Amino acid sequence: MEKKLLLLSILCALILALLMGVIYKYLMNQEYLKEQNNFEEQVEKIIESELLEQDKNQIDQSKRGDNQYNKYYMFHSKTENKNTINELEAQTKAASQQMKGFRSIIISYVDEEKVNDTIVNRNLVTKKYIWDKKAKSFNYSGKVIELSEILLYKNRNEPRLKDIINDEADFLAIKRIVQEQVLNIHASSKYTLDDEEINYVLANDFLTNNSKITIYPNTLEVFFDKEVFGIKKMSISIEKILPFINPKIVSDKDVLKKELDTSKKYVALTFDDGPNDTSTIKLLEKLKKENIKATFFVLGQMVDRNPEVAKQIVREGHEIGSHSYTHPDLTQLHPKEIKEEVLKTDKAVFHATGVLPKIFRPPYGAINGSVAQIIGLPIIQWNVDSEDWKVSNKELIVNKVVQTVEHGSIILIHDIHEISVDSIPDMVNHLRKNGYEFVTVSELLSYSQKPLNQYFGINDNRKFK
Ligand SMILES: [Zn+2]
Known part of the structure; x- marks a missing residue:
């Protein structure tokens, strides 16, 4: 009898639990539906x-x-x-x-x-x-x-390079970057490029304003008008060409210009007429010790004589620019001779370092619009002249620089004079005490310098007419 009662109550409890489970489930389901809605x-x-x-x-x-x-x-x-x-x-x-x-x-x-x-x-x-x-x-x-x-469409047609740039200066800047990339791709496929191959890349118009392009978030793909060494198209990093294209086509807004900190003061040390195998090497040691990156405007004939030093300049993080092959007054030369001066230096620098000069300093600062057009690179002048070539005392060099420097100055020095190189530690000390930091020319100009323009300092940019 008691057993039956016990069984019955267990049964009841089971039914009750089941019922509660059903109700609970129903309520939960309602809740779920509500959330789902x-x-x-x-x-x-x-x-x-x-x-x-x-x-x-x-x-x-x-x-x-x-x-x-x-x-x-x-x-x-x-x-x-x-x-x-x-x-x-x-x-x-x-x-x-x-x-x-x-x-x-x-x-x-x-x-x-x-x-x-x-x-x-x-x-x-x-x-x-x-x-x-x-x-x-x-x-x-x-x-x-x-x-x-x-995807960039002009009336749904294929876009062209001219659709995303402003002018000839933008085109020349992009062309230079493409030329370097073509040379590097080709150089990596064989031991060394011969002069004829470099001539071919630098003198040929395989890239024009009218070349087809495709734009991706981080790269621009350009299609060449004609093949170069079997290369038909090429991807260029958007970051590299950002100053030369319409910024609205850049979808990844993180890729911004490498701007300098506006609360700081900067100068660019520039060294002309080298490299040689004595004072230039001494200078590189001093710059390394001071942890300074500088800019070297090299002569092609000096690079051909001292390719290892040119290589060391680039390897140690300095910028290399062209200063012509033999240091003539370019304004007195025939266009063909100017081209020759530029091309021979390009070849020398590329052979020695694997990079092409992207900035140019004319010997004696002598330049005009038609010469700048032939050179096709941003022209870098200076607004502080150390006058190191005419003094015999390093204090005079340091004083001249310290007294005429300002934020954004481009400082002219020559690495072929022992005395100039000897003046560097004191000059750096003085400038650092006055709050200056050292950058390369391209860093100073935020990599936005353009061909057909000349630059004397951060705030002094003059366009050739
Ligand atoms: Zn010079």
Whole structure:
């Protein structure tokens, strides 16, 4: 009898527990549905706000999907380029995969921004949102940019180099960077380049204003008008050419100009007429000891005589610029002779160091517009002259510099005189005491110096007419 009663009460308790479980489950389900509704509502809201600024006519196709806890949405126009759709899809799925462990959404679309009257910046945008359970809302957690691609269209035609630059000076600056890259790619495929090959790269117009381009977030791809050593196209880092292109086509805004700290004072030490194998080497030791990077305007004939020293200049982090081959007054030469002076120095420097000079200092500072056009590089003058070539006393050199220096000065010294090199430690001490820091010429000018311009200091830039 007691046994039966016991069994009965166990049964009752079981039924009760089951019932409670059902009720609990029902309530939880209600809660879940409520949250789910809330979730869906928020998703709609986000989609709406994300697409609000887009032209609705441009977005008539959508694709959605689930990846565990992540939902993804992809929007584009019916007439969208197939490659772009594939890129967008790949980018969306990669982001979705990344977010699959989180309750989250991914929204992708083709963002169009008008840069000017002829070009449109098209950007594949993928945005991530993570669900915040407590706040019952989404938190924005950033854009996916690794796989994004920018397409630049001029009336949907292929863009050209001229569409993203301002003038001849921009073109010449980019051309120089491309020339160096072509030489380096070719040099890496064989032991050394001969003179004819370097001539071919420097004298040929395989890159023009009209060359086709494709723009990616961190690189510009240029297609050559004709093949050079079997090379048909090339990627250049956007960071390298940033001062010479329309900044609106740069999607990764982190790639900014290497600006100097405006609260500090800077000067650039420049050394002309070397390198030799005595005082130049002594100077390099002193600069290393002081932890200073300087700029050397070298003579091609000196580089040919002392290639190891030129190599050491570049290896130790200094900047190398061209100062012609034989130090003539260029304004007195025939255009053909000027070209020869520049080309021979380019060859000497490239052979010795693997880099091409990207700045030029004319001997005696003698220059005019037509010479600058032939040279095709930014012209670097000076606004502090140490006058080291005419004195025999290092105190006089130091005093001259210290008395005439200001923030942004470009200081002219010659590394071929022992006395100039001997004056460096005292000069550096004085300048440091007065709060100056030392940078290369390109650093001083934030890498934005252009051909067809001459620079006397940070705030003295004169354009050739
Ligand atoms: Zn000189």
